Amino acid sequence: MSRKIYEVREISYTYPTGKMALEDISMDIYRGELVAVVGPNGAGKTTLLKILDGLIFPQKGEVRFMGKPLTEDVLTDEKEMEWFRSRVGFLFQNPDIMLFSPTVMEDVAFGPLHLYEKEKALAVTEEIMKKLGIYHLRDRHPYNLSGGEKKKASIAAVLALDPQVVLLDEPTRDLDLKNRNYILGLIGELRDRGKTVIMATHDLRAIRLADRCYVINREMIFSGRPRELFSREDILEEANLEIPEIVRLLRSVGIEEVPLTLEEAAALLTRHMEKCGWGKLPQDAED
Amino acid sequence: MSKLIDKTVEEVASFIREAVFSERYAGREGFLQSVDPRAKLIALLISISVVVGARHIAVILFLYFLPLVMAALSGIPLRYFIKRVWVFVPIFTGIIALPVIFNVITPGRPIIVLWNSPYIAVTAEGLHAAAIFTLRVAAAVSYAILLTITTKWSDVMKALSDFRVPGIVITITTLTYRYIFLLLSILLDSMYSRRSRLCRKLGMVESWKEAGKNMGALFIKTQMMGEDLYYAMLSRGYLHSARSLNEFEFRKSDALFLTSAILLMAVVFIGDRWFI
Numbered sequence: 116m117s118r119k120i121y122e123v124r125e126i127s128y129t130y131p132t133g134k135m136a137l138e139d140i141s142m143d144i145y146r147g148e149l150v151a152v153v154g155p156n157g158a159g160k161t162t163l164l165k166i167l168d169g170l171i172f173p174q175k176g177e178v179r180f181m182g183k184p185l186t187e188d189v190l191t192d193e194k195e196m197e198w199f200r201s202r203v204g205f206l207f208q209n210p211d212i213m214l215f216s217p218t219v220m221e222d223v224a225f226g227p228l229h230l231y232e233k234e235k236a237l238a239v240t241e242e243i244m245k246k247l248g249i250y251h252l253r254d255r256h257p258y259n260l261s262g263g264e265k266k267k268a269s270i271a272a273v274l275a276l277d278p279q280v281v282l283l284d285e286p287t288r289d290l291d292l293k294n295r296n297y298i299l300g301l302i303g304e305l306r307d308r309g310k311t312v313i314m315a316t317h318d319l320r321a322i323r324l325a326d327r328c329y330v331i332n333r334e335m336i337f338s339g340r341p342r343e344l345f346s347r348e349d350i351l352e353e354a355n356l357e358i359p360e361i362v363r364l365l366r367s368v369g370i371e372e373v374p375l376t377l378e379e380a381a382a383l384l385t386r387h388m389e390k391c392g393w394g395k396l397p398q399d400a401e402d
Numbered sequence: 403m404s405k406l407i408d409k410t411v412e413e414v415a416s417f418i419r420e421a422v423f424s425e426r427y428a429g430r431e432g433f434l435q436s437v438d439p440r441a442k443l444i445a446l447l448i449s450i451s452v453v454v455g456a457r458h459i460a461v462i463l464f465l466y467f468l469p470l471v472m473a474a475l476s477g478i479p480l481r482y483f484i485k486r487v488w489v490f491v492p493i494f495t496g497i498i499a500l501p502v503i504f505n506v507i508t509p510g511r512p513i514i515v516l517w518n519s520p521y522i523a524v525t526a527e528g529l530h531a532a533a534i535f536t537l538r539v540a541a542a543v544s545y546a547i548l549l550t551i552t553t554k555w556s557d558v559m560k561a562l563s564d565f566r567v568p569g570i571v572i573t574i575t576t577l578t579y580r581y582i583f584l585l586l587s588i589l590l591d592s593m594y595s596r597r598s599r600l601c602r603k604l605g606m607v608e609s610w611k612e613a614g615k616n617m618g619a620l621f622i623k624t625q626m627m628g629e630d631l632y633y634a635m636l637s638r639g640y641l642h643s644a645r646s647l648n649e650f651e652f653r654k655s656d657a658l659f660l661t662s663a664i665l666l667m668a669v670v671f672i673g674d675r676w677f678i
Contacts, residue, residue: 170633193641200639207637211584212630217555221647226638228645237647254429258583272638 118146119182120280120311121167126176128162136162137173138334144313146279149306151325151341152315155355158332160315161208164282167313168205201230204278208285210265213272214257219249222257223271230276243275263294270301281305283314287321299324319359323375330354345373411593414586427551432476434552438656439561445663446549452667452674453541459530461674462537469544476552483551487544494543495536502535503528555579560646569642577631581624584631588623592616 121144128137136159144150152160165171166178169190178185180199190196204226207213216222223244227236244250249267252260257268266286273281286302287295299320305312306324314321322328322341330337330350337350344350345362361380362373370387374380428435434442449465456462473483501507503524504516510527517523550558563572596612604612 165633168633168637170636196641197639200637203637205634205637207630207634209630211587212627213634215631215635221556224647225635225640225645228647229639229641233647233649258587276638 120144120146120148120180121313122177122179123167124177124179126166126173126178128159128166128171128173135333137166137331139176140331140335141176142329142335142338144311146311147306147309148327149302149312149325150314151322151328152313152331153317153322153328153344153354153356154315154331155353158354160331161284163331164205164284164313164315168203168282169199170205197230200226201276202278203280203282204273204276205282206269206273206284206286208288210262210269211258213269214260214265217256218254219257219260219268220244220253222268223275226272226276239275239277243271247271247274262289263291263297266290266294266298270298278310280311280313283312283316285316285318286314287316287318295320317356319356322356342373342375345375346371411589427476427478428554428557430477432478432552434472434476434548436655437659438650438652439553439557440564440650440652441656441660441663442549442553443558443561443565445660446545448664448667449545450542452671453538453545455671456538456674457534458674459534459537461670462534462541465670466537466541466544469541469548473548473551476548478551483544483547486547486551487540490543490547491536491540495539499532499535502532554646556646557650560650563643564650573632573642577628581628581631584627585620585624588627589616589620592619 121142123140123142123144125139125141126137127135127139129135140159140163152163154160162171166173167180167185169180169185172185172187180203183189183195185199190199214222216225220240224236224240227239230236231239241250244253247267247270249264249271252264252268257265260268270286283302286298290298295318299318302312302314302321303324306326314325316322322344325341327339328337328341328344329335330344330353332353336353337344337347345359348358351358361377365372365374365380365383365387368384368387370383372383374383449468453462453465456465470480470483474480505512505521505523505525505528508525508528508531510525512523513526513529515521515523553561559572559576562575563569593616596616
């Protein structure tokens with residue numbers, strides 16, 4: 116079986132208002148990859164995710180999912196649609212958009228009920244709600260939840276179908292530190308379980324988790340690994356991203372290498388200090 | 403924005419939030435809650451047809467009191483139920499019923515003369531017609547509210563879907579329902595945000611202008627959110643049909659309820675036409 120999940124070839128998309136959203140974008144996404152799509156606000160990231168989810172279709176170019184063309188005609192066919200929807204889940208940026216049923220339970224069950232038999236739908240719904248620790252919210256109205264609970268309910272709604280590919284639109288946006296850490300942990304877990312994750316994000320911590328990243332600003336402006344991205348000041352500036360503080364700190368002492376974790380930064384710093392004869396970092400600082 | 407508009411929006415928002423979204427009584431144990439939604443839907447349609455066709459005020463009054471009894475049997479506080487019905491009645495009847503009471507529309511025996519030249523008076527026949535019309539609306543609204551108050555929205559949609567109501571109608575109704583809450587939240591937020599930036603009291607014309615701008619902005623947001631909401635449903639496998647966690651089971655008691663409702667309405671209709 117091909118490792119390629121998505122093949123995107125020179126797609127362009129223009130909004131009904133006439134404004135160009137994406138121009139000649141090409142990318143390949145492989146099975147089990149965690150890919151970050153980065154770019155400033157209005158760069159077309161959400162539009163790209165919607166195209167990958169077969170919700171809108173490019174006016175030019177081609178998108179293939181597992182070798183099959185992803186077109187309006189194909190997705191009009193009920194069987195094809197069922198096949199595609201059970202494999203791809205899309206977490207929208209705004210949880211209020213995703214939560215529209217009278218209770219959290221019905222919301223999470225919405226997808227499974229459309230794609231599975233009732234018994235199976237109920238079983239997978241309960242299982243994912245218990246797993247994400249929101250089973251106690253099952254009878255609550257989704258609009259009365261906190262931001263973190265809403266996000267978890269939306270994630271449960273997406274993961275209830277156990278999709279092979281998960282599209283995440285700004286998954287850590289507007290969340291407090293605890294919930295943000297939770298979501299980042301969950302993204303890592305999805306990757307460890309072999310899921311293909313494509314996320315549009317501004318969050319530097321989320322980008323660090325990625326295997327590869329694409330920076331778009333209507334057009335493709337960068338494709339590579341996060342480490343390469345963090346070393347490209349020009350690209351970061353165009354994506355409205357800051358150079359991570361730890362990178363700036365190392366640069367200020369003359370280290371050009373880019374660490375992705377604190378452990379890597381501590382090791383680089385220790386090596387540099389030893390080389391310069393400044394002594395060594397205390398053990399607890401390295402830890 | 404004027405206090406009147408602010409207050410109205412806040413009250414409408416809290417009323418709809420409570421009335422439409424709480425589903426407080428739909429999940430409780432009660433007479434109508436235990437009836438199959440499909441049987442309730444058929445009974446509702448028949449009852450409304452009979453209400454609309456009824457000619458005598460006594461019959462319409464009887465038809466109005468029937469849902470009150472059923473509401474009580476279903477554990478719905480009567481005060482709450484009556485309040486919900488009579489909030490809608492003036493909206494539906496006000497524009498139509500008011501002119502009917504005058505001799506210009508309904509000639510007859512004058513009761514109160516308002517103007518001599520030109521001659522304008524409230525007539526007995528006009529009042530009778532307005533009363534019949536208002537009661538008819540109140541009775542019809544009572545049956546409709548009784549259905550929605552004792553049935554989960556998703557079950558109402560599933561019942562409609564079972565009766566082969568076209569998918570597009572289900573989609574539009576579902577989206578509308580889901581949408582009302584989002585729109586109210588946006589409207590309230592934008593109202594509060596304007597209020598927090600106001601440093602002086604606005605005049606009436608100014609406040610109406612502000613309200614107009616607010617409505618325009620809301621319209622644009624509505625369009626954008628509506629699209630995304632639909633995409634969110636589509637993304638999770640929505641196929642233009644309603645699915646519910648609750649599977650309907652048409653039992654003997656449901657058949658008994660439906661048969662009783664049909665028989666009762668038939669008797670009322672015949673009595674209204676031929677015996678009163």
